[in-house]
Amino acid sequence: ETGVTQSPTHLIKTRGQQVTLRCSSQSGHNTVSWYQQALGQGPQFIFQYYREEENGRGNFPPRFSGLQFPNYSSELNVNALELDDSALYLCASSMTGSSNQPQHFGDGTRLSIL
Amino acid sequence: GNSVTQMEGPVTLSEEAFLTINCTYTATGYPSLFWYVQYPGEGLQLLLKATKADDKGSNKGFEATYRKETTSFHLEKGSVQVSDSAVYFCALSDQGGSEKLVFGKGTKLTVNP
Numbered sequence: 001e002t003g004v005t006q007s008p009t010h011l012i013k014t015r016g017q018q019v020t021l022r023c024s025s026q027s028g029h030n031t032v033s034w035y036q037q038a039l040g041q042g043p044q045f046i047f048q049y050y051r052e053e054e055n056g057r058g059n060f061p062p063r064f065s066g067l068q069f070p071n072y073s074s075e076l077n078v079n080a081l082e083l084d085d086s087a088l089y090l091c092a093s094s095m096t097g098s099s100n101q102p103q104h105f106g107d108g109t110r111l112s113i114l
Numbered sequence: 115g116n117s118v119t120q121m122e123g124p125v126t127l128s129e130e131a132f133l134t135i136n137c138t139y140t141a142t143g144y145p146s147l148f149w150y151v152q153y154p155g156e157g158l159q160l161l162l163k164a165t166k167a168d169d170k171g172s173n174k175g176f177e178a179t180y181r182k183e184t185t186s187f188h189l190e191k192g193s194v195q196v197s198d199s200a201v202y203f204c205a206l207s208d209q210g211g212s213e214k215l216v217f218g219k220g221t222k223l224t225v226n227p
Contacts, residue, residue, distance in 0.1 A: 004157075033214060042118075042203055042217030043158070056214055090157055094213065102148065103215060105157040 002027045004106035006091050012112045013081050021076040021109045023091030031055070031096040032074040033103060034066060037088040049074055050096050086113045116141045120204050120218035127194055127225050135189040135221045137178075137204035145206040147171075147180050147187040148215070152201045161189075161202070194225045 005024045013019050025032050031050045035043035045058035049068035063079040072093070078085060088110050092103035121136040139147065146165045150158040162171030167182035176191045187204060204218040 006157075031213070035215075040220075042205075042219045043215070045214040045216070048214060056208075058214065092158075092215075096213070101213070102160045102163055103213070104160070105150075107155075107157040 004091055004093050004104055006089075006106040006109050008109060009107070010110045010112075012114060014114050015081055015083060017081050018077065018079045019081060019111065021078075021089050021091075021111070023074045023076070023093075023106060025072045025074070025091075025093035026104050029093035029095050029104070030072050031094045032068055032072065033092045033094070034074070034076045035090040035092065036060075037090055037108070039087070043090055046076070081113050083113050086111060116145065116206060116208060116216045118204050118206055118216055118218035120202075120221050122219075123221040123223070125221060125223045127223070129196055129225055129227050130193045131225075133189070133191040133194045133198075133223070135202055135204075135223070137187045137189065137218060139185050139187065139204075139206050141185075141206055144182075145208070147178070148205045148207070149176070149178055149187070149189050150203045150205060150217075152203065152220070154200075158203065194223070196225050196227050199223055199225045 033048040034046040037043040047057040052068045065077045067075045088108040090108045092105045094101045094103045117140045148163045149161040151161045162173040164171040164180035170179045201220045205215045208214045
């Protein structure tokens with residue numbers, strides 16, 4: 001069984017730039033969620049994708065956007081990067097349709113904004 | 115909205131000591147409750163879960179009981195090991211259909227030999 005994989009593992013950008021983070025869901029999972037984890041904090045829900053459509057969104061501005069592909073992999077795009085966007089970005093996958101199905105997390109992408 | 119409050123860390127224990135990490139929640143409806151663990155440089159791993167009141171989740175010697183009357187889900191282990199050193203997160207699932215997780219701020223545990 002292949003787990004959740006994320007790429008890249010680390011990334012350094014400057015303010016105003018754009019970034020794309022990638023996630024491959026665990027085998028058999030059809031739903032992907034993205035979280036932002038600031039240093040010393042718990043993860044914050046950004047949004048979730050199911051059947052290639054956004055299925056719930058947290059309190060993040062529109063410059064955070066995403067995609068889900070037919071193979072259930074996903075991308076997180078962030079435009080106009082700000083210093084506060086520096087964080088660990090976590091992707092989690094699950095199987096919608098199974099009640100209370102726990103989410104499985106990847107190891108994250110560490111994004112640093114200079 | 116839904117929220118989770120964990121005891122502040124860090125927590126430092128000696129090997130074989132008893133561990134309790136407190137977690138309380140605020141939620142509408144009947145959420146599912148989780149404990150996740152994060153080792154240095156890694157993502158989150160599900161440690162245990164409980165889906166309804168009075169359920170007890172357990173794994174690797176850790177236990178937590180879903181207490182609806184006190185809105186709590188405290189994590190316990192009778193005898194910690196050095197390898198248990200990590201950050202522990204309490205979380206609940208949003209029953210609004212999106213299944214998003216709402217996390218506490220995390221409690222860092224260090225176990226010394």
